[in-house]
Amino acid sequence: MSESAVEQFVDLIIKSDSPYKDVDRIYVTNLVFRLIGDGFGDTTKNSSPVDLANELVQLAIKHGKIQDSITNREILEDQLMDLLTPIPSKVNEIFWNDYQQSPDKATDYFYQLSQNNDYIKTRAIAKNISYKAETDYGDLEITINLSKPEKDPKAIAAAGKKKATGYPVGPLAIENEGYLGRLGYAARSNHRVIRMMIGGQPWGFQYSPYAYFGEHAIFLNQKHVPMKINQQTFINLMDIIKQFPHYFVGSNADLPIVGGSLLAQDHYQGGRHNFPMMKAGIDRPVDLGIDGLKAGIVKWPMATIRLQSEDANKVVVAAAKIADTWKAYSDETVNIRAYTDGVRHHTVTPIAYKKGDQFTLDVVLRDNQTSDQYPDGIFHPHKDVQHIKKENIGLIEVMGRAILPARLKTEMKEVQNYLIGHDNQMADYHKSWADELKTRYDFTPENVEKIVDKEIGLVFARVLEDAGVYKWNDEGQHAFDHFIQKLK
Numbered sequence: 001m002s003e004s005a006v007e008q009f010v011d012l013i014i015k016s017d018s019p020y021k022d023v024d025r026i027y028v029t030n031l032v033f034r035l036i037g038d039g040f041g042d043t044t045k046n047s048s049p050v051d052l053a054n055e056l057v058q059l060a061i062k063h064g065k066i067q068d069s070i071t072n073r074e075i076l077e078d079q080l081m082d083l084l085t086p087i088p089s090k091v092n093e094i095f096w097n098d099y100q101q102s103p104d105k106a107t108d109y110f111y112q113l114s115q116n117n118d119y120i121k122t123r124a125i126a127k128n129i130s131y132k133a134e135t136d137y138g139d140l141e142i143t144i145n146l147s148k149p150e151k152d153p154k155a156i157a158a159a160g161k162k163k164a165t166g167y168p169v170g171p172l173a174i175e176n177e178g179y180l181g182r183l184g185y186a187a188r189s190n191h192r193v194i195r196m197m198i199g200g201q202p203w204g205f206q207y208s209p210y211a212y213f214g215e216h217a218i219f220l221n222q223k224h225v226p227m228k229i230n231q232q233t234f235i236n237l238m239d240i241i242k243q244f245p246h247y248f249v250g251s252n253a254d255l256p257i258v259g260g261s262l263l264a265q266d267h268y269q270g271g272r273h274n275f276p277m278m279k280a281g282i283d284r285p286v287d288l289g290i291d292g293l294k295a296g297i298v299k300w301p302m303a304t305i306r307l308q309s310e311d312a313n314k315v316v317v318a319a320a321k322i323a324d325t326w327k328a329y330s331d332e333t334v335n336i337r338a339y340t341d342g343v344r345h346h347t348v349t350p351i352a353y354k355k356g357d358q359f360t361l362d363v364v365l366r367d368n369q370t371s372d373q374y375p376d377g378i379f380h381p382h383k384d385v386q387h388i389k390k391e392n393i394g395l396i397e398v399m400g401r402a403i404l405p406a407r408l409k410t411e412m413k414e415v416q417n418y419l420i421g422h423d424n425q426m427a428d429y430h431k432s433w434a435d436e437l438k439t440r441y442d443f444t445p446e447n448v449e450k451i452v453d454k455e456i457g458l459v460f461a462r463v464l465e466d467a468g469v470y471k472w473n474d475e476g477q478h479a480f481d482h483f484i485q486k487l488k
Helices: 005-015 022-036 049-062 070-084 088-099 103-116 153-161 231-243 312-327 407-419 428-438 448-467 474-485
Strands: 129-135 138-144 194-198 201-207 217-221 248-250 267-271 282-286 294-298 304-309 346-355 358-367 401-404
Touching: 005 022, 005 049, 005 070, 022 049, 022 070, 049 070, 088 103, 088 194, 103 201, 129 448, 138 448, 194 231, 231 248, 231 267, 231 312, 231 346, 231 358, 304 312, 312 346, 312 358, 401 448, 407 428, 407 448, 428 448
Parallel strands: 138 401
Antiparallel strands: 129 138, 194 201, 201 217, 217 267, 248 267, 248 346, 282 294, 294 304, 304 358, 346 358
């Protein structure tokens, strides 16, 4: 028998892990009516939670409960999905009970829940363009990010007039769990956080709503403290890998230009993905003077030292030694300066994972200097590649997965039209690159897209080379070896 969206949605709530039972059906129905206004509406053929929630949002607009805007829709949809989602204590109970059987089972449960209740925006993520590009460093992963929601013009205008509350303090604060949302601030009614201890301190574990890879996880410090890379960071990363050996975890650098976009909140990113950097081999081993520790320089465009041991403590000691030495290290012959005018420029991007029984940590050396020649950063994408990628090179891209701006989807179509002599509206900043491609290829309508995709991958490899503090030439690698000598 056909049912209305309200009736079907109530059925889903009662059958879920929510606290509601069949005897609560009338009560739950009235909970839904509180949000969308009274009235069941027409029967529907939809059955998925997301589709039903969208129908209920339309009913709310029809009933005059909300005005039709992006922000109002998102807030109401998340309120509805919250009814399908167990309360935080129940989610944590199920997670840690499953964990007793295996870490995989626990994360499988939490990941599925976060998709089912539309906290992870799977439909939006599916819009992203993704492919692999062959380079000298292996197959890099190219993604054009189309999943982030469009900005709400009404929210932008209203937020400018509204006094900031300061709550939650930021998008990665633990106080976002269950937060209603507001103009200019994301709705989080259906958001849940797993409580856990990391390095002896209380942290949280959640997934990213707009994931860049499989099971894209975020580990957030429950204290509101800024990002910082030190020995405790390496201890924490090892602790996470001990608890979730099927995941990797890494930290963005803790300085502008080379760091992520949220330096004000201590957090790490992880998940179930084997990045190109993890597949890269060792160019040459190095001896750091620690028994039971293997170390080597990775054949990777960014200067990376790989540490491996069955003893996580030995990895931590070596990583701290590298980070501390690098923070104070300068080599004017290759433009490396630890400080200018008392301002620190050096830090690292660490990535931890297990290879068999080996605790593995890739330590990437970072330098955020600027100069007259390179005002955006000496070790940052240079001007000639910024038509493809201008933004900071953070943790995910360090590992070989490009997060390219949405503008490229349409812009590359125009570049392709230009290359095959069709009418086009190609942006001027692509012309030098496109003209150079013309000198190397005979373009046809059949091959142009494949070639452009390949060349974007090569540009991304160049982007990573620009960000690398030691270049893959004799001068750069000799200087890298000189730094390694300082670690012994």
